[in-house]
Amino acid sequence: MLDTVAESHTPPGPPTPARMLALLAALLLPLPSAPLLAAETLADAWRDALAVDARLRAADADADAARATRDAARALALPRATASSRYTVLSNEPAARIDFPAIPGIALPSQMPLQERSYATHALQATLPVYTGGRIASAVAAAETGVAASGFERTRSEQAVKLDVAEAYLNVLRARRAQRAAEHHLAALDAHAADVAALGKQGLVARNDILSVAVARADAAQRLTQAGNAAQLADAAYNRLLRRPLDAPVDLTEPPAPDTPPGDLAALASRARSLRPELALLGAQAEVTDREADQERAGLRPQVGLSAAALHEDNRYRVRQDVAQIAVGVEWQLFDGGLLRHRADAARARARAARERQTDAASLIELEVRREWLATDEAARRLATTETAVGQADENLRVARDRYRNGVGTHTEVLDAEALRSLTDYNHLNAHYDLHLARLRLRKAVGEL
Numbered sequence: 001m002l003d004t005v006a007e008s009h010t011p012p013g014p015p016t017p018a019r020m021l022a023l024l025a026a027l028l029l030p031l032p033s034a035p036l037l038a039a040e041t042l043a044d045a046w047r048d049a050l051a052v053d054a055r056l057r058a059a060d061a062d063a064d065a066a067r068a069t070r071d072a073a074r075a076l077a078l079p080r081a082t083a084s085s086r087y088t089v090l091s092n093e094p095a096a097r098i099d100f101p102a103i104p105g106i107a108l109p110s111q112m113p114l115q116e117r118s119y120a121t122h123a124l125q126a127t128l129p130v131y132t133g134g135r136i137a138s139a140v141a142a143a144e145t146g147v148a149a150s151g152f153e154r155t156r157s158e159q160a161v162k163l164d165v166a167e168a169y170l171n172v173l174r175a176r177r178a179q180r181a182a183e184h185h186l187a188a189l190d191a192h193a194a195d196v197a198a199l200g201k202q203g204l205v206a207r208n209d210i211l212s213v214a215v216a217r218a219d220a221a222q223r224l225t226q227a228g229n230a231a232q233l234a235d236a237a238y239n240r241l242l243r244r245p246l247d248a249p250v251d252l253t254e255p256p257a258p259d260t261p262p263g264d265l266a267a268l269a270s271r272a273r274s275l276r277p278e279l280a281l282l283g284a285q286a287e288v289t290d291r292e293a294d295q296e297r298a299g300l301r302p303q304v305g306l307s308a309a310a311l312h313e314d315n316r317y318r319v320r321q322d323v324a325q326i327a328v329g330v331e332w333q334l335f336d337g338g339l340l341r342h343r344a345d346a347a348r349a350r351a352r353a354a355r356e357r358q359t360d361a362a363s364l365i366e367l368e369v370r371r372e373w374l375a376t377d378e379a380a381r382r383l384a385t386t387e388t389a390v391g392q393a394d395e396n397l398r399v400a401r402d403r404y405r406n407g408v409g410t411h412t413e414v415l416d417a418e419a420l421r422s423l424t425d426y427n428h429l430n431a432h433y434d435l436h437l438a439r440l441r442l443r444k445a446v447g448e449l
Contacts, residue, residue, distance in 0.1 A: 039251045039252060039253040040250075040251060040252050040253065041252075041253045041255075042165075042166060042169050042253075042255055045165050045166075045169050045238075045242065045252075046162050046165055046166075048242050049161055049162075049165045049241055049242050050158060050161060050162070052242065052243040053161045053241075053243075055157045055160070055161060056154065056157055056158060056161060058157075059150070059153055059154040059157045059158075060154065062150050062153060062154075063147070063150040063151065063153075063154060065150075066143070066146045066147045066149070066150040067147055067150075069143045069146060070140070070143035070144055070146065070147050072143070073136070073139040073140045073142070073143040074140055074143075076129070076136045076139060076140075077129065077136050077140075078128075079126050079127065079128045080126065080127050080128075081124070081125070081126045082123075082124075082125050082126075083122075083123070083124050083125075084122070084123050084125070085120065085121070085122045085123075086120070086121045086122075087118070087119075087120045087121075088118065088119055088120075088121065089117065089118040090115075090117050090118065092117065093113055093115065093116065093117040094113070094114045094115040095111040095112060095113045095114055096111060096112050096114055097110065097111050098110060098111055098112050113317055114317055115315055115317060116314075116315055116316060116317065119313060119314045119315050120313070120314045121311065121312070121313045121314075122311070122312040122313075123309055123310070123311050123312075124309065124310045125307060125308070125309040125310075126307065126308050126309070127305055127306070127307045128305065128306045128307070129303070129304075129305050130304040130305055130306050130328075131302065131303070131304040132298060132301075132303055132304075133297075133298035133299070133300070133301025133302065133303065134294060134295075134298045134301070135295050135298035135299065135303075138291045138292075138294035138295040138298060139291070139295050141291045141294075142287075142288045142291035142292055142295065145284050145287045145288045145291065146284075146288055148280075148284050149281055149284035149285060149288065152277040152278075152280045152281040152284060153277070153281055155277040156277040156278055156281065159277070159444055159447070159449045161241075162444075162449050163440060163441065163444045163449060164241060165238075165241050165242070166437070166440045167437060167440075168234070168237050168238040168241050169238060169252060170255075170433050170436055170437050171234045171237065171238070172231075172234045172235055172238050172250055172252055173252055173254060173433065174234075174429065174430070174433040175227070175230045175231040175233075175234040176231050176234075177429045177433075178227050178230065178231075178426065178429060179224070179227040179228055179230075179231045181227075181422065181425045181426060181429060182220070182223050182224040182226075182227040183224060184422075184425070185220050185223070185224075185418070185422040185425075186217065186220040186221060186223075186224050188397070188418050188421070188422075189213065189216050189217045189220050189418060190217065191401075192213060192401065192404075192414055192415075192418065193213045193214070193217060195401065195404065195405060196209050196210055196213050196411065197210070199405075204407065205411065208411075209411040212411065212412075212415065213411070213415070216415055216418075235247075235250045238250055255436055257435075258380075258435060258436065258439050262373055262376045262377065262439070262442055265369070265370060265373050268369050268373060268442070268445075268446050269365075269366045269369045269370070271446050271447070271448070272365050272366065272368075272369050272445060272446045272447055273362055273365065273366070274447075275446060275447030275448060276365050276446075276447040277447065278361055278365070279358055279361055279362055279365065282354050282355075282357050282358035282361060283354075283355075283358055285354045286351045286352075286354035286355045286358065287351075289347045289348070289350040289351040289354060290347070290348070290351045292347040293343075293344040293345075293347035293348045293351065294344075296340050296341075296343040296344035296347060297340065297341070297344045299333065299340045300333065300340055300341070301332075302330055302331070302332040303330070303331045303332070304328070304329070304330050305328070305329050305331075306326075306327075306328055306329075307326070307327050307328075307329065308324075308325070308326045308327075309324070309325050309326075310322070310323075310324050311323045311324070311325070365445065368445045369442070369445045369446060371445075372438060372441045372442040372444075372445045373442060375434075375438040375441070375442075376435065376438040376439055376442050378438075379431055379434040379435035379437075379438045380435055382427070382431035382434070382435075383428070383431040383432055383435050385431075386424060386427045386428035386431050387428065389424045389427070389428070390421075390424050390425065390428050392424075393417075393420055393421035393424040393425075394421060396417050396420065396421070397414075397417040397418055397420075397421045399417075400413045400414045400416075400417035401414055401417075
């Protein structure tokens, strides 16, 4: 028994080659890692923003209201059924005077009751408009146009949201790239400060060089602080549009460079006149007011209706207390002081005003297309120019620093070269993002965003 226990607690022998290989494989196997979240694209940002934006929710609510108004207008042509009950109390019992010829010895009544002093009446009635002079048809047409107008308004709101999100998206990328440019500028000044300090130890530079490079570094540090704050503010503005916490992390993908020309200006202006929802919205508003004018004028025509009813009156003097009736009624307003005619004239005037605004909006849209087309062309030219200038500025800075180290150039030349290179960097990044933004604004101006 003791031998058995001792054997069970015997320490293991030296590891075999197979066990060592298994242990080494376990150590070398990669541990499972959490999946990396892909950076957000502009299409992702549009999708998330359109799902939460309050302007679109308001536009959807307006569309629901327009559809309900259309259904209500259609219901005007359907029969209406009403059930009613009424209890009536009269001051006197209605009676009819009766003049019977006098009969000697017989007292005849002088009146005959027609109805009880208090009674209940119950009615079930149905009415159906037969002819309204076009009033119902005009109301339905106006409501249908209102539904179309709500669709144009939603399209306009959607394009506005997408452009706002795109601007915020590009502002984030622009601010972060500007921050990196500021870091690069400060690093270049640090390198030059090291050169000045090394030459200063050898007594080869004036104290003025050391002081001026320190001032330049302080200015670069200040610009870096401002760039960092601008980047944080751009992140917060972007998160606000997507209804996220303002301090939520933002990871965005650089959009691909535009590789197609903006297109022919005349063709773009023509497409804008047919696609812009603002023009269609103004046209729909004019049509709605035209239909409202028709609806008002229809009140000057005869109104014909059909009605049927089943009546019950608790009256013991009646032979039949249940009565059914059917009737055709005609109502024609012969004079109203010009009320309906003036209302129709006012609606026609509002329609003319909407069409004049539509004409003016068309010219403004054509001007907007031209402006954004020119902005796109300008940004493309600036980008091509600054791409070349960036390389030239880098080379100029390298030559200036070499000349300074060799005692040929001056300290001022290096600072000027670095300032010029920093300015070229900012011009290049601004041209890059201005081109993206101009292309998106051009699509918005045409109505294709």
